[in-house]
Amino acid sequence: MRDPILSARHLTREYAPGQGCLDIELDVWPGEVLGIVGESGSGKSTLLRLLSGQERPDTGSNRFFTSTDEWVELTEASESHLRYLGRTEFGIIHQNPRDGLRLRISAGGNIGERLMGVGERNYGDIRARAAQWMQEVEIDPARIDDKPLYFSGGMQQRLQIARNLVTNPRLIFMDEPTGGLDVSVQARLLDTLKRLVQELGIAVIIVTHDMGVARLLADRLLVMKNGRVIESGLTDQVLDDPHASYTQQLVASILQVN
Amino acid sequence: MRRITVTEVSKTFTLHNQGGTKLPVLDRMSFHVDAGECVVLYGPSGCGKSTFLKMLFGNYLADQGSIEIHSEEGVVDLVRAHPHEVLTLRQQTLGFVSQFLRVIPRISTWDLVCDPLKRQGIDPTEIDERVAHMLKRLNLPESLWHLAPATFSGGEQQRVNIARSLILDYPIVLLDEPTASLDAANREVVAGLIADAGERGAALVGIFHDDTLRSHVADRLIHLEAVA
Numbered sequence: 489m490r491d492p493i494l495s496a497r498h499l500t501r502e503y504a505p506g507q508g509c510l511d512i513e514l515d516v517w518p519g520e521v522l523g524i525v526g527e528s529g530s531g532k533s534t535l536l537r538l539l540s541g542q543e544r545p546d547t548g549s550n551r552f553f554t555s556t557d558e559w560v561e562l563t564e565a566s567e568s569h570l571r572y573l574g575r576t577e578f579g580i581i582h583q584n585p586r587d588g589l590r591l592r593i594s595a596g597g598n599i600g601e602r603l604m605g606v607g608e609r610n611y612g613d614i615r616a617r618a619a620q621w622m623q624e625v626e627i628d629p630a631r632i633d634d635k636p637l638y639f640s641g642g643m644q645q646r647l648q649i650a651r652n653l654v655t656n657p658r659l660i661f662m663d664e665p666t667g668g669l670d671v672s673v674q675a676r677l678l679d680t681l682k683r684l685v686q687e688l689g690i691a692v693i694i695v696t697h698d699m700g701v702a703r704l705l706a707d708r709l710l711v712m713k714n715g716r717v718i719e720s721g722l723t724d725q726v727l728d729d730p731h732a733s734y735t736q737q738l739v740a741s742i743l744q745v746n
Numbered sequence: 747m748r749r750i751t752v753t754e755v756s757k758t759f760t761l762h763n764q765g766g767t768k769l770p771v772l773d774r775m776s777f778h779v780d781a782g783e784c785v786v787l788y789g790p791s792g793c794g795k796s797t798f799l800k801m802l803f804g805n806y807l808a809d810q811g812s813i814e815i816h817s818e819e820g821v822v823d824l825v826r827a828h829p830h831e832v833l834t835l836r837q838q839t840l841g842f843v844s845q846f847l848r849v850i851p852r853i854s855t856w857d858l859v860c861d862p863l864k865r866q867g868i869d870p871t872e873i874d875e876r877v878a879h880m881l882k883r884l885n886l887p888e889s890l891w892h893l894a895p896a897t898f899s900g901g902e903q904q905r906v907n908i909a910r911s912l913i914l915d916y917p918i919v920l921l922d923e924p925t926a927s928l929d930a931a932n933r934e935v936v937a938g939l940i941a942d943a944g945e946r947g948a949a950l951v952g953i954f955h956d957d958t959l960r961s962h963v964a965d966r967l968i969h970l971e972a973v974a
């Protein structure tokens with residue numbers, strides 16, 4: 489088996505007793521989708537921020553294997569190094585596209601900005617790649633000069649995905665990427681995501697409260713409660729043969745809805 | 747050649763949300779399957795046939811014992827395997843035909859059936875030929891090939907499911923009531939597919955309600971009894 493690209497041990501950030509993330513151990517392999525589920529306040533978003541270096545833990549380690557074949561201890565990396573990794577190796581897709589986009593610059597500019605961040609300078613190339621990525625996420629490239637402020641929620645989310653993928657990151661963090669969208673828009677977005685993840689072989693860590701989304705996208709699943717991982721395994725195994733009391737509740741609650 | 751070795755496998759479900767009720771289903775079960783053999787599980791409803799088959803696929807987790815899957819890459823014990831090892835086995839070694847198709851919305855029949863072949867990196871023209879051949883053999887009208895199976899009849903969905911699960915020549919094929927929603931003609935087709943798989947050396951483990959089909963395909967029967 490290949491080596492993981494992200495490896496966290498004893499990762500802890502405790503805001504108040506039992507709140508935050510406690511003693512997290514996880515590995516992420518290239519090309520896999522790792523889903524994180526759990527009730528509100530269980531620490532999913534906190535974990536994502538710790539893993540992506542957006543926030544520093546109290547204790548523990550979190551190592552990332554770069555495309556230049558080096559391990560970087562993210563918990564000790566400098567702010568500028570973290571920003572560099574954020575531009576080149578990571579993609580971060582926020583639940584609210586307003587947090588991940590610049591709404592007052594054009595759609596093409598939003599994508600091009602990431603390319604310029606990694607040193608692209610040729611205006612024609614940048615524009616062509618932006619148009620190509622709009623097509624990839626099914627936004628009409630004719631909208632390239634429009635500001636995303638006037639896009640629908642689903643389009644904004646697609647643009648956020650394009651903006652993140654254009655620089656070929658190897659690891660994507662997503663916090664509820666389909667929350668707040670209506671069901672049919674969600675469905676199309678998920679199809680796009682699934683296709684891109686498979687085509688590009690990128691690793692994804694996705695937080696979701698929707699077990700249907702987890703089943704569709706994730707290879708493996710972690711279940712969190714009170715800041716800890718209480719159950720983990722293959723997605724279908726965790727959902728079809730849940731062992732922990734909380735996971736059984738979670739699965740039972742979706743069966744009722746269906 | 748040995749394909750599956752099951753040793754002293756037990757399984758008890760604990761229903762935490764129903765007062766922690768314990769439901770023992772399998773108790774120290776052992777058996778093995780060789781290449782080219784078809785083993786059929788039978789026993790009363792609720793005795794644990796599907797549970798057992800799901801454990802052979804890594805979908806349910808055994809509490810104790812070992813389930814060794816023998817493949818070209820060596821032996822993997824499903825009870826202790828890392829999820830990635832299970833995923834690799836599912837891509838290359840283990841085929842599973844479930845009783846119902848878990849409908850993936852919006853994905854066409856054609857794409858569903860292509861998918862296992864694409865993952866193996868098989869040449870696109872060969873993929874097209876094999877998929878068309880399989881869908882024709884299962885009598886799925888061409889008008890359905892490019893539609894998503896969500897609106898299909900039970901029997902049509904089941905045939906898509908079978909096509910998808912048998913399109914690759916898996917060394918091990920697990921079948922949970924594959925013909926339950928099929929008419930007699932299509933049941934024949936499935937019996938033929940099962941016979942073909944046996945002839946090319948696949949190890950088969952199946953559950954079949956239909957007595958005729960069961961005695962037709964089974965080399966060996968394994969009787970499960972209710973534990974509780």
Ligand SMILES: Nc1ncnc2c1ncn2[C@@H]1O[C@H](COP(=O)(O)OP(=O)(O)OP(=O)(O)O)[C@@H](O)[C@H]1O
Nearest residue numbers: 503507508526527528529530531532533534535697
């Ligand atoms: N910066 C912070 N300062 C203090 N407490 C925080 C901070 N961030 C999160 N928390 C607390 O830590 C706990 C975990 O929060 P987190 O946002 O990670 O939960 P979550 O699992 O993402 O929940 P949700 O599903 O509602 O988004 C919560 O009790 C929250 O109030």
Ligand SMILES: Nc1ncnc2c1ncn2[C@@H]1O[C@H](COP(=O)(O)OP(=O)(O)OP(=O)(O)O)[C@@H](O)[C@H]1O
Nearest residue numbers: 728729759769771790791792793794795796797798
């Ligand atoms: N995920 C699960 N959680 C809890 N109990 C389960 C689960 N899956 C199966 N069971 C229980 O295990 C027992 C065996 O079920 P199983 O589906 O294996 O029976 P079966 O022999 O296949 O029956 P049938 O012939 O009716 O399909 C049943 O009592 C069932 O309720």
Ligand SMILES: [Mg+2]
Nearest residue numbers: 532533534663
């Ligand atoms: Mg959150």
Ligand SMILES: [Mg+2]
Nearest residue numbers: 795796797953
């Ligand atoms: Mg059954």
